[in-house]
Amino acid sequence: MPLDDPSSDRDLVGRAPHDPEAFAVLYRRYVHRVRAFAVRRCGNTTVADDITAIVFERAWRNLPGLEVPDQGVGPWLFRIASNELASHFRKTARGRRAQERIESTPLPRVPDPADITVDRSDHAAVRKALNRLNPRHQEVISLRYLAGLSPQETAEIMGITPSVVAAVLHRALNALQQVINRQRVDGHNGPQYE
Numbered sequence: 001m002p003l004d005d006p007s008s009d010r011d012l013v014g015r016a017p018h019d020p021e022a023f024a025v026l027y028r029r030y031v032h033r034v035r036a037f038a039v040r041r042c043g044n045t046t047v048a049d050d051i052t053a054i055v056f057e058r059a060w061r062n063l064p065g066l067e068v069p070d071q072g073v074g075p076w077l078f079r080i081a082s083n084e085l086a087s088h089f090r091k092t093a094r095g096r097r098a099q100e101r102i103e104s105t106p107l108p109r110v111p112d113p114a115d116i117t118v119d120r121s122d123h124a125a126v127r128k129a130l131n132r133l134n135p136r137h138q139e140v141i142s143l144r145y146l147a148g149l150s151p152q153e154t155a156e157i158m159g160i161t162p163s164v165v166a167a168v169l170h171r172a173l174n175a176l177q178q179v180i181n182r183q184r185v186d187g188h189n190g191p192q193y194e
Helices: 006-015 020-042 045-062 074-092 096-104 115-119 123-130 135-146 151-158 162-186
Strands: none
Touching: 006 020, 020 045, 020 074, 020 135, 045 074, 074 135, 074 151, 123 135, 123 162, 135 151, 135 162, 151 162
């Protein structure tokens, strides 16, 4: 069975509760993408490793009875990761040390229209601005651009339609640009959420 064939996820999920090798195939198929998403979102490899471990532990516990969509279990795993990251940020209350680690991690280059924002901004300012957006805007930007998910996958994870993803993403990118511009002009931190 090819390692990158999400259409086989349904079969693997069905076998995994009784066949550890089936879960191992799912793990190998998605672990690097889930970890990369977590690293890009939090900027800390140790935290990303912890989040990744939690994602797959929760996935293992919740496999029985899981309805696997045609896209495979990837969107479901990213939803778990997104929720765990949100929980992590709530627990740490975006403390100063976490903020410094995030700001020191370079933002990945993703060929996309949102690159206009990144091209005009310093990466640390973008990370700082991203953390000032409301959680829904953080999530849509993170899923689309940091995790590299399609609009359909992003919609599935967020529980909304692709057209709503487009609208929320548009507002989120505008809010991100406003925060970046305000940071440049005012040189102050501004409000917690935009």
